[in-house]
Amino acid sequence: MMRKAWVAGMLAAGLAWGAGSALAQQPLTEVTFGTNWLAQGEHGGYYQALADGTYEKYGLKVTIVPGGPRASNRMLMTVGKLDFYMGGSMIQAFSAVEKDIPTVVVAAHFQKEPQILMSHPGQGLDSFADLKKSNDILLSKDAVATFFQWMKAEHGFRDEQVKPFGFNPAPFIANSQAVQQGYVTSEPLTIEKAAGFKPNVFLLADHGFSSYSTTVETRREVVETNPDLVQRFVDASTIGWYNYLYGDNTKAKELIKRDNPEMTDELLAYSHAKMKEHGIVDSGDAQSLGIGAMTDARMKDFFDKMVKAGLFKPDLDYRKAYTLQFVNKGVGLELKPRK
Secondary structure (H helix, E strand, O other), rough: HHEEEEEEEEHHHHHHHHHHHHHHHHOOEEEOOOOEOOOOOHHHHHHHHHHHHHHOOEEEEEEEOOOOOOHHHHHHHHOEEEOOEEOOOOOHHHHHOOOOOOOOOOOOOEOOOHHHHHHHEOOOOOOOHHHHHOOOEEEOOHHOOOOOHHHHHHHHHOOHHHHEEEOOOOHHHOOOOEEEEEOOOOOOHHHHHOOOOOEEEEEEEOOOOOEEEEEEEEEEEHHHOOOOHHHHHHHEEEEEEEHHHOHHHHHHHHHHHHHHOOOHHHHHHHHHHHHOOOOOOOOOOOOHHHHHHOHHHHHHHHHHHHHOOOOOOOOHHHHHHHHHOOOOOOOHHOOOOOO
């Protein structure tokens, strides 16, 4: 009887090993993921999942396709040339619904939009409200068309305050009364190194600009026909973000520098620190629901603000822009260090 039990146990173990081996030998699903700019620390979670094998553990062979000034990755995703795309704020996603483009946000890996305004310290522009005194707010055309409309509607800023921004910090540095747009993860360091002072930094998310950012978008047909693929990509990317923030991200940073040779270790370290300091990735609902979290209430809050700002009509069915099907499941929460 003991020998029979031993044989049965060995047979069961053999079958289990065979099943696991067969699963491991299954070919990986090839996935293309387009980012919206050149490789940088703000893309770290995706490079982490690639570097440490997380994507492979989820049965995926992921190719990251960097964006840039001449790239059109969002369009490539829309027409099926890329599987997933890293979006910016939810304004893009709402616009897609308005234009009847069948794309959908399936995760939001930034709880806060990293957009900031900067001012010179000690010049009477030391609070967010003080910025309304400046007549030299340096903004790009995209900024004027998006978050500045919210600034006007919500905080009383005026069109005549805006001056064109050519993505050159020299005019800001030279003018002590100037205000300049930027990202909390990069531009303050640029100013500090070039001008020798630390600028005042105002994160718009902390003043009511409640958009999610660094979203994962795909086509609605992918969500409907291959939800398992979407779930695996979202989960693996989420785990990548936990490991990038809280684990050893050395290999991920090397991959970022491979794709963007102009990226420096100093800027990568700075962006990593600022993402953690300001809760860009892991704050708010993400603390209980997991990185990538989204909620209906947060989406409605931001949409209502954009309606007030005149960007969208109130009858737009903004809920078509996203789905909660693949998030809010606590994936990766165990990877966050306990205080």
